[in-house]
Amino acid sequence: MIIQKTSNSRIGDFDPNNIGFGAAFIDHMIICEYENGKWGDVKLMPYGPLPFTPAMMGVNYGQACFEGMKAYKDKDGEVYLFRPEKNFERINKSAKRLAMPEITEEMFIDGLKALVDVDRAWIPYGEGKSLYLRPLIFATEEALKARISNKYMFAIVATPVQSYYTEPVSVKISDYYSRAASGGVGNAKAAGNYAAAFYPTKLANEEGYEQIIWTDDATHEYFEESGTMNVFVRINDTIYTPPTSDKILDGVTRDSFIQLAKKRGIDIKVEPIEVAKVVEAHKNGELKEVWGVGTAVVTTAFKALGYKDEKLVLPILSDEESFAISLKKNLVDIQTNQSEDPFGWRVKVEKHILETV
Amino acid sequence: MIIQKTSNSRIGDFDPNNIGFGAAFIDHMIICEYENGKWGDVKLMPYGPLPFTPAMMGVNYGQACFEGMKAYKDKDGEVYLFRPEKNFERINKSAKRLAMPEITEEMFIDGLKALVDVDRAWIPYGEGKSLYLRPLIFATEEALKARISNKYMFAIVATPVQSYYTEPVSVKISDYYSRAASGGVGNAKAAGNYAAAFYPTKLANEEGYEQIIWTDDATHEYFEESGTMNVFVRINDTIYTPPTSDKILDGVTRDSFIQLAKKRGIDIKVEPIEVAKVVEAHKNGELKEVWGVGTAVVTTAFKALGYKDEKLVLPILSDEESFAISLKKNLVDIQTNQSEDPFGWRVKVEKHILETV
Ligand SMILES: Cc1ncc(COP(=O)(O)O)c(C=O)c1O
Ligand SMILES: Cc1ncc(COP(=O)(O)O)c(C=O)c1O
Numbered sequence: 001m002i003i004q005k006t007s008n009s010r011i012g013d014f015d016p017n018n019i020g021f022g023a024a025f026i027d028h029m030i031i032c033e034y035e036n037g038k039w040g041d042v043k044l045m046p047y048g049p050l051p052f053t054p055a056m057m058g059v060n061y062g063q064a065c066f067e068g069m070k071a072y073k074d075k076d077g078e079v080y081l082f083r084p085e086k087n088f089e090r091i092n093k094s095a096k097r098l099a100m101p102e103i104t105e106e107m108f109i110d111g112l113k114a115l116v117d118v119d120r121a122w123i124p125y126g127e128g129k130s131l132y133l134r135p136l137i138f139a140t141e142e143a144l145k146a147r148i149s150n151k152y153m154f155a156i157v158a159t160p161v162q163s164y165y166t167e168p169v170s171v172k173i174s175d176y177y178s179r180a181a182s183g184g185v186g187n188a189k190a191a192g193n194y195a196a197a198f199y200p201t202k203l204a205n206e207e208g209y210e211q212i213i214w215t216d217d218a219t220h221e222y223f224e225e226s227g228t229m230n231v232f233v234r235i236n237d238t239i240y241t242p243p244t245s246d247k248i249l250d251g252v253t254r255d256s257f258i259q260l261a262k263k264r265g266i267d268i269k270v271e272p273i274e275v276a277k278v279v280e281a282h283k284n285g286e287l288k289e290v291w292g293v294g295t296a297v298v299t300t301a302f303k304a305l306g307y308k309d310e311k312l313v314l315p316i317l318s319d320e321e322s323f324a325i326s327l328k329k330n331l332v333d334i335q336t337n338q339s340e341d342p343f344g345w346r347v348k349v350e351k352h353i354l355e356t357v
Numbered sequence: 358m359i360i361q362k363t364s365n366s367r368i369g370d371f372d373p374n375n376i377g378f379g380a381a382f383i384d385h386m387i388i389c390e391y392e393n394g395k396w397g398d399v400k401l402m403p404y405g406p407l408p409f410t411p412a413m414m415g416v417n418y419g420q421a422c423f424e425g426m427k428a429y430k431d432k433d434g435e436v437y438l439f440r441p442e443k444n445f446e447r448i449n450k451s452a453k454r455l456a457m458p459e460i461t462e463e464m465f466i467d468g469l470k471a472l473v474d475v476d477r478a479w480i481p482y483g484e485g486k487s488l489y490l491r492p493l494i495f496a497t498e499e500a501l502k503a504r505i506s507n508k509y510m511f512a513i514v515a516t517p518v519q520s521y522y523t524e525p526v527s528v529k530i531s532d533y534y535s536r537a538a539s540g541g542v543g544n545a546k547a548a549g550n551y552a553a554a555f556y557p558t559k560l561a562n563e564e565g566y567e568q569i570i571w572t573d574d575a576t577h578e579y580f581e582e583s584g585t586m587n588v589f590v591r592i593n594d595t596i597y598t599p600p601t602s603d604k605i606l607d608g609v610t611r612d613s614f615i616q617l618a619k620k621r622g623i624d625i626k627v628e629p630i631e632v633a634k635v636v637e638a639h640k641n642g643e644l645k646e647v648w649g650v651g652t653a654v655v656t657t658a659f660k661a662l663g664y665k666d667e668k669l670v671l672p673i674l675s676d677e678e679s680f681a682i683s684l685k686k687n688l689v690d691i692q693t694n695q696s697e698d699p700f701g702w703r704v705k706v707e708k709h710i711l712e713t714v
Contacts, residue, residue, distance in 0.1 A: 192549010
């Protein structure tokens with residue numbers, strides 16, 4: 001690894017008690033360039049602009065994918081990543097689907113560790129606080145033909161964050177717009193999937209909904225995801241979540257929730273969720289909870305589901321009664337080293353890693 | 358318009374008799390930045406890199422759309438754009454669907470004219486030769502939250518080109534992968550649509566097909582587009598092309614072909630094309646031609662359609678017999694000022710435009 005530390009740390013301007021989401025960047029970033037069929041050296045360098053022209057294929061053809069993950073600080077100042085190997089596997093799955101070169105585990109894991117270690121002072125400690133890490137790969141060749149690029153950049157940038165959702169929100173079950181095509185790229189963290197969701201989400205916001213429960217594009221009869229999260233439904237005491245497919249992202253939080261629920265002996269079924277079944281359960285008073293899960297906020301609980309002209313209002317459960325909240329607590333406790341780690345999910349970031357990479 | 362001409366023209370290195378597609382950029386580019394809710398001044402400046410970080414929202418979330426159009430030089434050295442108002446309307450349709458700010462006609466049309474005029478020496482003259490123009494809009498704000506960006510760049514970059522397809526090619530009718538979701542962004546020139554097509558196209562290439570005829574993602578029973586072109590099918594003496602929808606791009610070449618065919622009195626039907634109907638017509642010897650149309654190559658004729666385990670070989674027609682070839686000739690003659698322009702499609706680029714914008 002090529003190390004080029006900043007001589008102008010900006011950390012003096014950073015207030016860990018006043019954090020937005022994704023606005024302030026830590027002092028350094030990781031970059032690595034792909035050319036002539038291979039990746040070059042990984043470089044740790046000051047965060048900042050690099051020279052790209054508007055002909056860069058990444059912005060012209062959307063050949064770009066990313067990951068979202070976090071580093072957590074415990075009360076002793078130790079720092080942990082959470083299941084980073086899952087994100088490593090997924091970025092390569094995304095890269096493959098977008099015809100981009102895969103990266104090595106060393107680039108990804110050592111890059112993360114080096115960056116987190118060198119900027120560990122930027123990681124805030126406290127409830128809901130963490131360092132959000134963004135590994136990404138994008139096409140950098142300058143060319144105006146819609147074809148696979150020959151040049152790429154792998155980068156990791158990061159920003160201190162604080163969970164921003166608090167209260168349960170209302171969401172809209174989509175009956176027109178959709179996020180993914182079958183045979184498409186919904187199961188890749190492809191850049192283009194996100195922009196495609198902005199306009200429908202804006203329309204839903206204007207109707208008073210925080211996010212959209214995406215349904216299958218062919219019939220709109222089945223739940224897929226919610227916003228940029230995987231979705232869970234609780235009917236009586238059984239939890240349901242749709243199986244992953246080429247339209248549904250294989251979320252790390254989703255997988256962790258499934259494992260945690262199983263460990264607690266909660267009945268959890270990974271099977272397609274029909275909108276009609278949810279509506280029916282609501283009518284019968286059996287629909288207890290619906291929530292989304294993802295790295296950014298862990299859990300967002302829903303208080304109402306908009307469906308066509310109806311509004312399905314969900315019951316208000318106490319934190320103890322709620323599976324969403326108690327599973328979230330189980331997960332956060334593991335992530336932040338406040339409990340045992342029976343699954344071996346935490347990965348400690350050792351100090352002075354730069355001396356060894 | 359702010360004008361900043363290069364003092365280092367690269368045109369001496371440019372060989373108009375040896376042109377690739379999209380590799381050499383003309384001396385200048387247009388840029389315009391959006392911030393605080395409005396577009397700033399349009400600037401004509403030397404083509405080259407600008408400072409962007411890997412946190413740029415355009416590459417992270419694919420909030421980016423583009424246009425593809427051409428400037429043609431006639432034998433007297435006069436230069437013409439082709440129906441630029443169609444591209445202007447379409448880029449704003451794309452921008453809207455991706456929750457990006459729309460641009461003004463002045464930014465788009467005057468930007469194009471100024472760029473084409475200042476670099477008119479870069480426009481090659483001769484069969485299949487032109488200047489390919491790439492207007493694009495992409496999100497430039499640095500932030501790691503998946504939300505609508507607050508900053509954008511509009512740019513126009515350009516490269517001299519020469520049509521690269523010549524012989525009819527074999528194409529594969531997709532029975533698994535798809536390009537667009539219903540309720541998705543297939544009818545926008547969204548950056549992400551292109552990357553999503555690369556991997557399926559690579560697999561098709563490995564099976565010996567040049568491109569993919571995209572079918573609807575729900576059933577794969579209907580034609581949508583071919584590669585990055587709109588698709589036409591001729592059965593006996595009737596031409597069919599699918600109606601535009603939220604999954605099919607409203608191509609300028611498609612529209613021009615429809616109008617030209619009508620003018621010539623050819624029977625043309627804009628209606629859904631069932632794969633089964635094409636297969637049946639082939640069996641009966643009634644399938645005469647299938648071809649794709651788009652700005653880049655105008656027409657690509659197909660010699661065979663791969664469908665599941667079958668290969669539907671198409672008859673070889675003379676240029677006179679072929680609707681694809683004769684309509685292409687009608688269109689190219691208009692574009693390059695070799696014929697009358699009954700539709701008023703050509704837009705002449707006046708000289709010394711910079712003095713008036
Ligand atoms: C579309 C989508 N679904 C689900 C998720 C949740 O995945 P994870 O739990 O790995 O963060 C994400 C990312 O946060 C996402 O972008
Ligand atoms: C997906 C797609 N379909 C069709 C076309 C053809 O459109 P046009 O004739 O406007 O170039 C294009 C662009 O070339 C395209 O990208």
